[in-house]
Amino acid sequence: MRVDTLPIGKYEENIYVLHEDRHVLIIDPGMYAKRIAEKIEKDETVDAIILTHGHDDHTGAVDDLVDLYHCDVYIHPADKLLATMRGSAFSGGSETPIYSPVKDLVEGETDIGTFHLEIYSTPGHTAGSIMIRYKNILFTGDTLFAGTVGRTDLFSGDETMMMHSLGKIRSMRADLTVYPGHGPSTTIAQERLVNPYLHMINAAYD
Numbered sequence: 001m002r003v004d005t006l007p008i009g010k011y012e013e014n015i016y017v018l019h020e021d022r023h024v025l026i027i028d029p030g031m032y033a034k035r036i037a038e039k040i041e042k043d044e045t046v047d048a049i050i051l052t053h054g055h056d057d058h059t060g061a062v063d064d065l066v067d068l069y070h071c072d073v074y075i076h077p078a079d080k081l082l083a084t085m086r087g088s089a090f091s092g093g094s095e096t097p098i099y100s101p102v103k104d105l106v107e108g109e110t111d112i113g114t115f116h117l118e119i120y121s122t123p124g125h126t127a128g129s130i131m132i133r134y135k136n137i138l139f140t141g142d143t144l145f146a147g148t149v150g151r152t153d154l155f156s157g158d159e160t161m162m163m164h165s166l167g168k169i170r171s172m173r174a175d176l177t178v179y180p181g182h183g184p185s186t187t188i189a190q191e192r193l194v195n196p197y198l199h200m201i202n203a204a205y206d
Contacts, residue, residue: 003137003179004039008032013057014181016139023047023114026065027132027139028181030057033064047113050105051075052141052181053129054082055154056096066100073098074105074112076121079128082156105130122169124162125150131169138176138188144169146178146186149197166201 004017009030016027017039026049029036040046046069051059054075062073075083084097107121107130118133122143129150132139142150143165152159174189191198 001135005179005185006032006035006039007182008035009057009060011057012182014179014183015061016179018115018134019044021114025050025112025115025134026071028052028058028141029061029065031060033061033068036061036065037068045113046071047115049073050112050132050139051079051083051102052131052139052143053126054079054084055126055142058141058181059083059098060096062098063100072112073100073102075102076106076128076130077104078123078156079126080104082126082128120168122165123158124152124165125157126154127156127158127161129165133176136173136176138172138178140169140178140180142181144178144191144195145180145183146191147195149195150181163201166197170198170201 002019006015013030015029015036018025022044024040024044024046028051029049048071049062049065080102105119107119109118115134120131122129122131125142129141129143131143152162172188176188178186
């Protein structure tokens with residue numbers, strides 16, 4: 001297994017390319033499809049693109065990659081409209097709406113291509129935010145970052161729902177490696193120690 005991380009764009013959004021046995025998942029391709037494609041070998045198969053939420057800094061390269069690899073695209077149904085709207089991501093839509101068909105991805109275990117995944121619904125940053133676990137790694141989108149969490153004041157964001165989602169994160173395995181939508185990787189164990197938002201959840205549960 002290998003995870004390539006490409007922090008690109010003005011928000012330095014982390015694009016992830018997950019490799020396993022010559023198969024690939026692309027997670028949150030924000031822009032620069034050609035740079036993403038450089039990480040994928042010619043004999044590898046792209047099983048799918050998965051979006052942790054619908055903001056344009058996480059979705060901008062979807063159509064170009066679908067044109068290249070003819071793969072499926074998955075997103076939580078609550079963010080499907082957000083990913084295909086015009087306008088600004090900060091006022092309720094995406095500057096580069098997805099035209100490729102997208103499939104619904106909901107909470108639970110699922111097989112996408114050769115990958116067996118656990119999907120967690122984590123609304124708060126957006127109504128349809130998700131996290132994706134594969135083996136011992138967790139792609140958290142803009143729900144959880146190293147030392148902080150995603151903002152809740154954008155379109156479909158909700159602070160109360162974010163707190164519920166953080167409660168779910170608090171109960172996860174401590175040894176999971178976290179790959180967030182922005183910034184450096186971390187672990188659930190580390191975030192329990194240093195993340196003030198998880199400390200707030202701890203206090204609420206104690």
